[in-house]
Amino acid sequence: MTELILVTGATGTVGQHVVTALSDRDVTIKIGVRDPETVSNEIADAGELIEFDFTKPETWGRALTDVDGVFLVRPPVVDKSEIGAFVEAADRVGVARIAYLSTLGAEKNVLVPHHWIEKRITATDMEYTLLRASFFMQNLLEVHRGDIVEYGEIFVPAGNGETSFVDARDIGETAAIVLTESGHTNQAYDLTGPEALDYEEVAAVFSDVLNRPIRYPDPSLLAFGRRMHRRGKPLGFIALMCGIYTTVRLGLATRVTDDSQHLLGRRPRGMRAFVEDHADDFHGDSQPHRGSSGNSAGSGYVETRRPPLPDVAYELVNPVMSRLLRSPLHSLVSDSIPLLTFIGSRTGNEYTTPVGYWVKDGHLVVTPTLCISHGASDTT
Numbered sequence: 001m002t003e004l005i006l007v008t009g010a011t012g013t014v015g016q017h018v019v020t021a022l023s024d025r026d027v028t029i030k031i032g033v034r035d036p037e038t039v040s041n042e043i044a045d046a047g048e049l050i051e052f053d054f055t056k057p058e059t060w061g062r063a064l065t066d067v068d069g070v071f072l073v074r075p076p077v078v079d080k081s082e083i084g085a086f087v088e089a090a091d092r093v094g095v096a097r098i099a100y101l102s103t104l105g106a107e108k109n110v111l112v113p114h115h116w117i118e119k120r121i122t123a124t125d126m127e128y129t130l131l132r133a134s135f136f137m138q139n140l141l142e143v144h145r146g147d148i149v150e151y152g153e154i155f156v157p158a159g160n161g162e163t164s165f166v167d168a169r170d171i172g173e174t175a176a177i178v179l180t181e182s183g184h185t186n187q188a189y190d191l192t193g194p195e196a197l198d199y200e201e202v203a204a205v206f207s208d209v210l211n212r213p214i215r216y217p218d219p220s221l222l223a224f225g226r227r228m229h230r231r232g233k234p235l236g237f238i239a240l241m242c243g244i245y246t247t248v249r250l251g252l253a254t255r256v257t258d259d260s261q262h263l264l265g266r267r268p269r270g271m272r273a274f275v276e277d278h279a280d281d282f283h284g285d286s287q288p289h290r291g292s293s294g295n296s297a298g299s300g301y302v303e304t305r306r307p308p309l310p311d312v313a314y315e316l317v318n319p320v321m322s323r324l325l326r327s328p329l330h331s332l333v334s335d336s337i338p339l340l341t342f343i344g345s346r347t348g349n350e351y352t353t354p355v356g357y358w359v360k361d362g363h364l365v366v367t368p369t370l371c372i373s374h375g376a377s378d379t380t
């Protein structure tokens with residue numbers, strides 16, 4: 001008889017890939033979601049949608065009926081005690097096996113909820129597999145995409161610590177493997193990508209693949225906290241991020257294992273493959289524009305201001321400045337006056353002009369000038 005697998009967190013970063021990977025296998029999938037109305041067709045079509053909420057035990061009975069295996073995710077907002085109660089309920093109704101998405105180092109780190117949940121799982125009669133995952137590459141897409149798209153930078157307080165990033169798609173595939181194939185009973189796997197990279201190296205991969213400069217400004221924890229606070233992020237979020245990136249700073253996220261390779265039967269996806277596959281997601285309307293002067297200050301949020309002098313002053317000065325900036329003597333002024341090339345939003349024409357700039361609150365503020373004789377009205 002075909003096995004029935006309940007997938008929790010099925011709309012999440014990893015759960016969606018567990019559903020996809022299981023749908024290629026000879027199993028029936030129960031997809032436990034809080035609101036079946038909001039689920040994408042891709043996920044909904046893969047199995048039976050069922051209302052399920054860790055915080056509503058009245059939804060557990062239907063979700064667990066006839067289920068042979070469970071893929072368990074602890075949503076970050078759910079208290080570990082509710083996950084523990086659900087694990088015990090699954091055991092009581094006779095679920096045979098469970099695969100749990102845990103975190104790297106959970107066996108030693110008593111501070112993370114995963115440590116406690118793992119202990120609850122191993123104390124049951126269910127066959128278990130613990131998938132202790134490293135840092136997801138998808139965090140760069142889901143948490144840090146705005147900085148990459150708008151400011152051309154990866155703004156995390158990770159210092160020069162390395163991370164053995166893993167792709168959530170590979171975790172999804174390994175979950176499907178351990179739930180449907182033999183040989184993984186009562187095992188724990190450390191799921192990492194193929195290499196450990198620091199954020200300078202990550203930024204270099206992004207720059208290369210996206211063909212525009214992506215910087216890693218290496219902010220201190222304080223600078224990171226200040227910027228997040230200005231953006232109105234809750235203190236809990238800031239503290240969590242600082243906690244996570246402190247472990248990276250301390251070199252605790254660097255371990256690479258071959259468990260993913262062993263389970264997948266191939267090399268796990270690396271950072272380059274991840275960025276290539278999501279390149280479209282990292283392009284946005286407000287992409288930083290590469291200046292023709294090559295001045296690296298060109299990457300970042302650009303705010304334009306009209307200068308205080310009459311236009312005629314700039315019409316006289318700018319052609320001279322443009323020539324100087326294109327000449328071998330450009331270093332006399334290019335530290336403070338780069339050339340900015342941009343496409344007019346109305347005409348589509350390409351313009352180049354010398355600009356003044358300064359940095360304010362971590363943002364690049366650019367003073368536009370009027371060296372351009374045509375189409376200046378579509379430049380703002």
Ligand SMILES: NC(=O)c1ccc[n+]([C@@H]2O[C@H](COP(=O)([O-])OP(=O)(O)OC[C@H]3O[C@@H](n4cnc5c(N)ncnc54)[C@H](OP(=O)(O)O)[C@@H]3O)[C@@H](O)[C@H]2O)c1
Nearest residue numbers: 009010011012013014034053054074075103133134135136
């Ligand atoms: N990010 C990392 O680098 C990393 C690394 C290792 C381990 N982890 C662990 O991975 C887990 C998170 O996995 P993820 O990133 O795939 O999840 P996620 O993207 O944060 O999504 C959470 C999922 O849980 C569902 N959910 C939220 N509240 C729920 C509730 N009350 N009852 C039932 N379902 C609920 C959400 O569904 P709806 O909102 O659609 O209802 C969603 O499908 C965490 O335990 C985290 O510690 C993360």
